[in-house]
Amino acid sequence: MTGTEIARDRKAAVSARALSKTFGQGEFAVTALDSVELDIFENEFFTLLGPSGCGKTTLLRLIAGFELPTHGSIALQGQDITDKPPHRRPINTVFQNYALFPHMTVAENIGFGLRMLGKPAAEIRQTTERMLALVQLEAMAGRRMDQLSGGQQQRVALARALAPAPKVLLLDEPLAALDLKLRKNMQLELKSLQAETGITFVFVTHDQEEALTMSDRIAVMKSGKILQTGTPRDIYDRPTHRFVADFIGDINILEGTLEHTDGDLARVRLKDGTRVSAHLGTASARSGEVSVAIRPENVRLAGAAEAPTLTGVLETIVYFGAATNLHLRLGTGEEIVVRNPGAVDEGRYQPGATIGAVLQPELIRVLE
Amino acid sequence: MPGFTATAWLCIVALYLPILVLIVFSFNENRSVVLWTGFSLDWYAKALENDGIRHAAWVSVKIALFATVISTIAATMAALATTRTKKFAGQGLVYGIINQPLMIPEIVTAIATLSLFALVKKITGLTGIGYLMLAHAAFCIPFAYMPIRARLETMTLTLEQAAADLYAPPLKVFTLVTLPLLGPGIVAGAMLAFVVSLDDVIITLMIAGPGETTLPIYILGAIRRGVTPEINAVSTILVAVSVLLVMLLFVVQRRMQR
Numbered sequence: 001m002t003g004t005e006i007a008r009d010r011k012a013a014v015s016a017r018a019l020s021k022t023f024g025q026g027e028f029a030v031t032a033l034d035s036v037e038l039d040i041f042e043n044e045f046f047t048l049l050g051p052s053g054c055g056k057t058t059l060l061r062l063i064a065g066f067e068l069p070t071h072g073s074i075a076l077q078g079q080d081i082t083d084k085p086p087h088r089r090p091i092n093t094v095f096q097n098y099a100l101f102p103h104m105t106v107a108e109n110i111g112f113g114l115r116m117l118g119k120p121a122a123e124i125r126q127t128t129e130r131m132l133a134l135v136q137l138e139a140m141a142g143r144r145m146d147q148l149s150g151g152q153q154q155r156v157a158l159a160r161a162l163a164p165a166p167k168v169l170l171l172d173e174p175l176a177a178l179d180l181k182l183r184k185n186m187q188l189e190l191k192s193l194q195a196e197t198g199i200t201f202v203f204v205t206h207d208q209e210e211a212l213t214m215s216d217r218i219a220v221m222k223s224g225k226i227l228q229t230g231t232p233r234d235i236y237d238r239p240t241h242r243f244v245a246d247f248i249g250d251i252n253i254l255e256g257t258l259e260h261t262d263g264d265l266a267r268v269r270l271k272d273g274t275r276v277s278a279h280l281g282t283a284s285a286r287s288g289e290v291s292v293a294i295r296p297e298n299v300r301l302a303g304a305a306e307a308p309t310l311t312g313v314l315e316t317i318v319y320f321g322a323a324t325n326l327h328l329r330l331g332t333g334e335e336i337v338v339r340n341p342g343a344v345d346e347g348r349y350q351p352g353a354t355i356g357a358v359l360q361p362e363l364i365r366v367l368e
Numbered sequence: 369m370p371g372f373t374a375t376a377w378l379c380i381v382a383l384y385l386p387i388l389v390l391i392v393f394s395f396n397e398n399r400s401v402v403l404w405t406g407f408s409l410d411w412y413a414k415a416l417e418n419d420g421i422r423h424a425a426w427v428s429v430k431i432a433l434f435a436t437v438i439s440t441i442a443a444t445m446a447a448l449a450t451t452r453t454k455k456f457a458g459q460g461l462v463y464g465i466i467n468q469p470l471m472i473p474e475i476v477t478a479i480a481t482l483s484l485f486a487l488v489k490k491i492t493g494l495t496g497i498g499y500l501m502l503a504h505a506a507f508c509i510p511f512a513y514m515p516i517r518a519r520l521e522t523m524t525l526t527l528e529q530a531a532a533d534l535y536a537p538p539l540k541v542f543t544l545v546t547l548p549l550l551g552p553g554i555v556a557g558a559m560l561a562f563v564v565s566l567d568d569v570i571i572t573l574m575i576a577g578p579g580e581t582t583l584p585i586y587i588l589g590a591i592r593r594g595v596t597p598e599i600n601a602v603s604t605i606l607v608a609v610s611v612l613l614v615m616l617l618f619v620v621q622r623r624m625q626r
Contacts, residue, residue: 065532065533066532066533085532086529087532087533087535087536087537087541088535092533092534093529093530093533095529095530097524097526099529099530101530101531101545102527103549112534112536113534113535116531116534116540117535160534
């Protein structure tokens with residue numbers, strides 16, 4: 001089953017149609033979002049991934065209602081909410097800098113949404129206690145914001161946004177301000193919190209590792225456009241664009257000429273004349289110049305009796321514990337990285353040596 | 369730079385020595401304000417018993433309170449309009465010129481206000497202390513506006529967005545988030561307005577009618593009849609009130625920075 005087939009029997013929590021946002025006017029106009037089509041499903045942990053300025057935060061703010069789109073529409077569970085102000089949308093946000101109310105206690109912050117919804121005091125108290133327990137801050141209920149650590153503030157922000165049981169929870173790089181260890185812990189906690197509550201999470205980040213670890217699906221954005229949407233494996237193993245391939249993890253990209261296609265398979269002649277077969281995926285090219293991509297871990301060192309796919313001169317060896325990267329310079333001037341699990345025999349693999357590499361043919365992709 | 373420290377202290381001396389002399393002689397038992405003979409509180413007792421001073425003090429406080437309330441409300445609304453609303457026609461103009469009266473010589477403002485009020489009086493026939501109160505309220509606006517706008521500019525919009533995100537309609541966002549956070553700025557603005565109104569001389573001199581003598585005007589009149597330690601005593605009380613307000617302002621600003 002592919003991603004799109006799963007899509008058919010799942011209900012969309014958030015849908016965007018031809019969504020555009022332009023800031024400024026005339027020659028100073030900046031297009032932050034360009035005709036975005038998007039379906040985020042119920043109970044999904046969905047991530048908007050991209051470099052800063054790609055429009056991911058703008059998209060989030062449009063969903064929250066802080067900005068109005070220039071064109072297009074947004075629907076929540078099939079109902080159009082394009083013109084609804086933020087306080088009429090059953091969507092809550094965890095802000096990047098938490099945006100906790102400094103003049104209120106932890107409990108007052110968490111209860112704020114329910115209070116605004118006009119819930120009875122007893123229910124507010126109960127839910128607040130439940131939320132405090134959920135984020136393990138029972139002892140902090142009476143504290144003010146300046147008496148909390150960064151990690152604790154993060155939890156309060158999360159509890160405050162979850163307390164009103166929103167249909168969708170938006171998270172705007174909420175882990176960016178935390179140190180590495182705390183961030184790793186929070187990643188796992190967020191993931192399990194999402195599973196526990198069953199609320200649709202829309203998570204914005206520029207950290208590809210974070211996106212791969214936490215998400216059910218990822219949309220990779222660049223210059224106001226969504227380039228590819230898919231599961232972490234789709235994005236990692238089957239990138240459709242050079243940008244996606246490059247942005248997520250390490251990748252080898254080689255130039256070549258598309259000679260022949262047969263269904264999903266394409267025969268590509270690389271610059272040094274080597275012919276490889278590659279998967280087309282959604283690539284539209286049927287002939288001419290193309291780029292093919294393969295992950296370093298899908299390239300291995302050729303055995304002694306094995307015919308290598310490519311040969312090159314070993315330039316640098318980078319050892320990082322679990323694996324070793326070997327950088328080869330090909331005859332065409334292109335560079336290819338081979339990731340070898342564990343260490344390599346340093347006697348045999350010396351800089352300057354000519355090395356053979358084998359590309360796993362089923363894992364080569366043609367890029368858009 | 370070693371010379372700077374000395375200069376700084378020289379500034380302090382130049383600023384506060386006259387006030388120190390004034391305060392010292394307010395406690396003189398003699399009628400002289402230049403010849404010290406001994407300590408006494410007689411002049412304070414005399415000043416507090418003086419009906420003229422008491423009446424003038426009451427007028428001053430009445431006007432200052434009115435001016436503070438009106439100017440602070442106006443300044444708060446103006447500051448909100450220039451920092452929190454959608455762009456409106458002339459927003460930049462308001463932002464740029466609302467503080468300009470601080471640069472206009474007060475005597476010009478005084479004469480301008482006087483001419484305007486003369487016109488209004490001629491048309492409506494109305495008289496009374498209202499004119500003086502309105503004049504004070506008007507010239508206090510820029511003073512109240514400055515700390516309020518400063519506070520609003522450091523307050524991030526995200527908090528208000530967070531409140532809206534948590535289902536607070538605009539009015540609730542204002543009363544539950546904007547206003548409480550703006551509080552220290554408003555208090556600072558109000559205190560500044562109060563002090564400025566309390567010790568105004570020039571505009572008051574122009575506008576005030578009979579029976580509308582404020583404390584500074586009374587002191588000015590009394591000095592023409594000769595300086596006595598009684599005037600020193602009243603002035604010292606004014607200084608004490610100002611210092612108290614400034615200290616309060618300092619405490620409030622310390623809380624703002626948190």
